Amino acid sequence: xxxxxxxxxxxxxxxxxxxxxxxxxxxxxxxxxxxxxxxxxxxxxxxxxxxxxxxxxxxxxxxxxxxxxxxxxxxxxxxxxxxxxxxxxxx
Numbered sequence: 001x002x003x004x005x006x007x008x009x010x011x012x013x014x015x016x017x018x019x020x021x022x023x024x025x026x027x028x029x030x031x032x033x034x035x036x037x038x039x040x041x042x043x044x045x046x047x048x049x050x051x052x053x054x055x056x057x058x059x060x061x062x063x064x065x066x067x068x069x070x071x072x073x074x075x076x077x078x079x080x081x082x083x084x085x086x087x088x089x090x091x
Contacts, residue, residue, distance in 0.1 A: 046068075
């Protein structure tokens, strides 16, 4: 199960993101430039911070890379949740 788990995880996050983006296609098109910059900054920051903090704490490079990827994937999930809340109509 271990060799296939990362692929399943990445595909699941990608499908969840695609679903939310598809439901909010009009809003995404309206703010594409700002959205692109924001997404790039959030992911770059997450990957970098995950790696740097891991190395400072003393983890080996391979572990730091793994933590970096996990933090970046969690940022994707958080971004999806925030996008869903922001684009949902107020009840």
